[in-house]
Amino acid sequence: GENVEQHPSTLSVQEGDSAVIKCTYSDSASNYFPWYKQELGKRPQLIIDIRSNVGEKKDQRIAVTLNKTAKHFSLHITETQPEDSAVYFCAADHSGYSTLTFGKGTMLLVSP
Amino acid sequence: KAGVTQTPRYLIKTRGQQVTLSCSPISGHRSVSWYQQTPGQGLQFLFEYFSETQRNKGNFPGRFSGRQFSNSRSEMNVSTLELGDSALYLCASSTGTASGNTIYFGEGSWLTVV
Numbered sequence: 001g002e003n004v005e006q007h008p009s010t011l012s013v014q015e016g017d018s019a020v021i022k023c024t025y026s027d028s029a030s031n032y033f034p035w036y037k038q039e040l041g042k043r044p045q046l047i048i049d050i051r052s053n054v055g056e057k058k059d060q061r062i063a064v065t066l067n068k069t070a071k072h073f074s075l076h077i078t079e080t081q082p083e084d085s086a087v088y089f090c091a092a093d094h095s096g097y098s099t100l101t102f103g104k105g106t107m108l109l110v111s112p
Numbered sequence: 113k114a115g116v117t118q119t120p121r122y123l124i125k126t127r128g129q130q131v132t133l134s135c136s137p138i139s140g141h142r143s144v145s146w147y148q149q150t151p152g153q154g155l156q157f158l159f160e161y162f163s164e165t166q167r168n169k170g171n172f173p174g175r176f177s178g179r180q181f182s183n184s185r186s187e188m189n190v191s192t193l194e195l196g197d198s199a200l201y202l203c204a205s206s207t208g209t210a211s212g213n214t215i216y217f218g219e220g221s222w223l224t225v226v
Contacts, residue, residue, distance in 0.1 A: 001171075034215065043202065043218060043219045043220055044202070044217045045217070046214060046215070046216065089154075089155060091155075093215075095168050097143075097162070097167045097168045098143045098145055098160055098204070098206040098208045098213055098215055099145060099157055099160050099168045100145075100147075100155075100215060101157065102147075102154055102155040103154075105154060
């Protein structure tokens with residue numbers, strides 16, 4: 001089955017800095033890669049996603065890049081703010097059946 | 113448009129009991145999937161239903177089961193509860209009609225087994 005590795009497990013940055021979280025996947029059939037943000041006690045919320053026919057996607061301060069050959073994808077957050085502090089999960093869907101395999105998560109802490 | 117609704121939000125059960133959790137997907141969504149979230153194992157896929165049929169199943173014991181009704185609402189059941197079943201159970205919905213459908217999560221049901 002699919003396996004998703006996520007690094008780092010924790011990331012501390014100063015407000016205004018950039019943050020990068022990296023994920024690798026094992027199944028070359030995976031074709032959909034969402035990123036979720038989960039605040040303490042809340043549900044995971046989709047922040048950005050990318051499909052395998054696209055190499056990069058941006059939404060304001062957030063961007064995701066995908067390298068299919070290397071089987072890795074990354075989340076980039078620029079001009080970080082304290083409200084970006086949360087746990088971020090990457091995921092991959094290889095089944096085509098709305099089935100996600102998640103990374104272990106990255107706890108991002110943005111200090112004012 | 114209402115989001116994914118899960119009930120109950122919080123519950124406490126005793127070892128050996130069974131529990132049923134309910135999920136109502138976003139209107140128009142026919143795919144419902146369930147995930148277990150624990151601090152140690154993270155987010156793990158349980159199963160996915162589409163139009164009342166289980167299309168995919170994760171690596172969980174047979175004590176974990178689910179079903180979907182004709183109105184797309186879904187339930188999952190855990191029998192003979194163990195302490196390790198304490199977790200946040202998340203339901204997610206999508207249209208389920210093509211690969212790469214956006215998947216939306218509910219607020220989850222917090223299960224504590226004592």
